[in-house]
Amino acid sequence: MAFNSLQDRLTKVMRNIAGKGKLSQRNMEETLKEIRVALLESDVNYGVVQDFLKSVSKEAEGQDVLNAIDPGQLLVKIVHDEIIKLLGDDDNSIKYNSSGLSVMMVVGLQGTGKTTQVAKIANLMRKEGKKVLMIAGDVVRPAAIEQLKTLGNEINVEVFSRGLFVDALNTSIEGVKYAKNEGFDVVLIDTAGRLQIDDALMQELENIKKATNPCEILLTVDALTGQDIVNVAKTFNERLNVTGLVVTKFDGDSKGGSVLSVKAITGVPIKYTGVGEKIGDIDVFHPDRLADRILGMGDVVSLVEKAQEEFDEKAAEEMTMRMLSGKMTLDDMLYSLEQTKKLGPLSSIMGMIPGLGDFSGKINDADADKATKVTKAVIQSMTKEERKDPSIMRGTHKRRVAKGSGTSVDDVNRVINQFERSKKMMRSLSSMTKGLF
Numbered sequence: 203m204a205f206n207s208l209q210d211r212l213t214k215v216m217r218n219i220a221g222k223g224k225l226s227q228r229n230m231e232e233t234l235k236e237i238r239v240a241l242l243e244s245d246v247n248y249g250v251v252q253d254f255l256k257s258v259s260k261e262a263e264g265q266d267v268l269n270a271i272d273p274g275q276l277l278v279k280i281v282h283d284e285i286i287k288l289l290g291d292d293d294n295s296i297k298y299n300s301s302g303l304s305v306m307m308v309v310g311l312q313g314t315g316k317t318t319q320v321a322k323i324a325n326l327m328r329k330e331g332k333k334v335l336m337i338a339g340d341v342v343r344p345a346a347i348e349q350l351k352t353l354g355n356e357i358n359v360e361v362f363s364r365g366l367f368v369d370a371l372n373t374s375i376e377g378v379k380y381a382k383n384e385g386f387d388v389v390l391i392d393t394a395g396r397l398q399i400d401d402a403l404m405q406e407l408e409n410i411k412k413a414t415n416p417c418e419i420l421l422t423v424d425a426l427t428g429q430d431i432v433n434v435a436k437t438f439n440e441r442l443n444v445t446g447l448v449v450t451k452f453d454g455d456s457k458g459g460s461v462l463s464v465k466a467i468t469g470v471p472i473k474y475t476g477v478g479e480k481i482g483d484i485d486v487f488h489p490d491r492l493a494d495r496i497l498g499m500g501d502v503v504s505l506v507e508k509a510q511e512e513f514d515e516k517a518a519e520e521m522t523m524r525m526l527s528g529k530m531t532l533d534d535m536l537y538s539l540e541q542t543k544k545l546g547p548l549s550s551i552m553g554m555i556p557g558l559g560d561f562s563g564k565i566n567d568a569d570a571d572k573a574t575k576v577t578k579a580v581i582q583s584m585t586k587e588e589r590k591d592p593s594i595m596r597g598t599h600k601r602r603v604a605k606g607s608g609t610s611v612d613d614v615n616r617v618i619n620q621f622e623r624s625k626k627m628m629r630s631l632s633s634m635t636k637g638l639f
Contacts, residue, residue: 245459
C-alpha cells in the first residue's frame, strides 16, 4: 500500500501513547512532534501537516485529554478522526443523475492509466446493475481505442468509437446521443491526455464538458508522482471543476503523503483507488477505512467485501465443514490458496487484518507468489490418493512428485509438513466448536 512507511511510523507512535495510563504536557508534545516527522517524511505537504497538528491539539484541549480516564486511547481516536477529515469525511460516492443518462468524463495526463481506469470503473458500475457505455474519446494516442475495445470485450461493456484522428468533441456528442437512444444508464468518456498540461488539452476538455454536461469529472493521478499530484489536481480543477480523483498505483511503494494532501489543498475528494493491474483491482475509496489502516487497525470490512465478491460461498462452506470435521485434504488446501490469491497481494491482505498491519510492509509479494506456485505444482503432481492422505508417500513417491512438478524433494516435504500443521490446527478448532458440525 502507498502508506506502508507512514503506517509503520504512526502505528508505533500510537501504540506507545495508547499504552500510557497518564499523559503529561511533555509526552503529549513529544507525540505530536513524532507525528509531524512521520507525516513530513511521508511527503505530506508542510502546510497540511501544520494545519493537521493544530486541529489535533485543539481537539485534544477541547476534550481535556490529559485528564481523561484513558488519555492515550482518546488521543488515538482524535488522530484517527482528524485523518478522516484530512482525507475527506464528506460523501465520496459517485453522483448519478436522479433520472435519465449519467454522463461522466475521465481526464488526466498521459501515463496515469486513464484508459484502464475507465474500464475498471465501468466494470464496477456494471456489477451494480448499470448499463454502461464507454466512449473512446482519446483519438490522439494510437493504442487507446484498441485498448478500450479489448477491455470492453473482457468486461462485456460496449465501446462507442468513430476511429482515430477524428474530432473528439463530435465523437463524445455522438456517443452520448447513441447512449440516450439505446437506453444506457451511464456513459464514461475516455479523453485524451498529454505528457504535460497544455492549453490545447484543457480547451478540448472544456468543450467536451460544455457539450455533454457531465455529472462527474474524474481525474486520474498517479500515486507514485508525489507532490505533483497536488499541482496536477489544482490545474485541472481550476479549468474543469473536477468532482473526484482516481488515484492509480495505490498499491505501489510510494510514500503516499501526496494523497493525504490533495483533498485538503484542492477540495477534490478521492473516489477510487487503483490497487493493481487486473480489471478488478480498483476500490471505492473510504476515508475511514484508510485511516484505520494507516493507524494499523486493519480494514476488516473491505476484506469481507472482497471475500464475498470473489468466493464461491457454497463451495467455501462445504470445504470448511470438511476441514472442521477432520476430513481435510490437500485439495482443500489448494482451494484455500487459490481463493486467498483472488483477494489480492498477501501484503495487502495482511494490512486489512487488525494487528497484522506491521507485517504488510515486510512481506515480499513476489516471494510469496513464488511459494504459492511451488505449493500448487507439488499438489497437482500428486495422485488422488496422495492428496487425500500424503502420509502414504515414501521416498520414491516424493521423488516422482518433485520431478513431475519441477521442484525438489525438500519442497515436497515442506508442502506435506505445512498441510499437517494446518490439519492439526483444524482439529484444535474442531474440538472448540464440537457439536456445531
